[in-house]
Amino acid sequence: MQSINPITSFFSPAGGQFGLVNITVGQSSSPEVEKDVLSDVASYGKQIGQIADALLAVIEHLEAHRDDVIGDDGAIAILKDMMHAVATVKERHNRKACRPKRR
Numbered sequence: 001m002q003s004i005n006p007i008t009s010f011f012s013p014a015g016g017q018f019g020l021v022n023i024t025v026g027q028s029s030s031p032e033v034e035k036d037v038l039s040d041v042a043s044y045g046k047q048i049g050q051i052a053d054a055l056l057a058v059i060e061h062l063e064a065h066r067d068d069v070i071g072d073d074g075a076i077a078i079l080k081d082m083m084h085a086v087a088t089v090k091e092r093h094n095r096k097a098c099r100p101k102r103r
Contacts (some may be wrong), residue, residue, distance in 0.1 A: 039053045053098040055079070056083055056098060056100055059079075083098065083101060084100060087099040
């Protein structure tokens with residue numbers, strides 16, 4: 001569970017942390033590990049982005065070798081559309097973007 005509410009978190013005098021964005025890790029089995037990964041390795045967005053890029057590479061490799069290897073019920077098309085949208089935002093901020101191939 002992740003709770004990010006910049007408005008109430010910023011103006012709330014209680015909670016022990018004062019800032020624009022406060023992240024509550026929630027029910028982690030090891031909150032210290034979670035905190036260290038976020039501060040020392042990568043944010044949730046960066047981790048998800050790397051996973052999405054790797055998944056996209058696998059999907060495109062499979063599609064290139066056999067059209068029917070993936071039973072596409074629309075989920076892959078939705079992922080690709082989302083990846084294009086993310087790539088557009090990244091490029092707008094002059095960041096490297098992994099863009100799926102269009103079929």
